[in-house]
Amino acid sequence: MPIKWVCKRCGLVLHEDGVKRSSYGIKFYGDIVVMYDGECPRCGHKLTPPDPRSVKIKPLTRPNP
Numbered sequence: 001m002p003i004k005w006v007c008k009r010c011g012l013v014l015h016e017d018g019v020k021r022s023s024y025g026i027k028f029y030g031d032i033v034v035m036y037d038g039e040c041p042r043c044g045h046k047l048t049p050p051d052p053r054s055v056k057i058k059p060l061t062r063p064n065p
């Protein structure tokens with residue numbers, strides 16, 4: 001199921017998770033926030049999670065490489 005992150009103020013599509021590429025993928029909303037420095041690049045609106053029901057935000061538990 002594709003996930004779309006859209007700025008709630010101006011409607012800019014920040015990221016669309018529908019491309020089948022296994023080498024690199026954005027899984028967490030935090031990655032989007034970091035990528036755009038916490039703000040919409042168009043209008044400067046502070047990025048907030050789009051829908052907590054469809055996007056699960058978990059604490060980072062990645063093992064160190």
Ligand SMILES: [Zn+2]
Pocket residue numbers: 007008009010011012040041042043044045
């Ligand atoms: Zn915006």
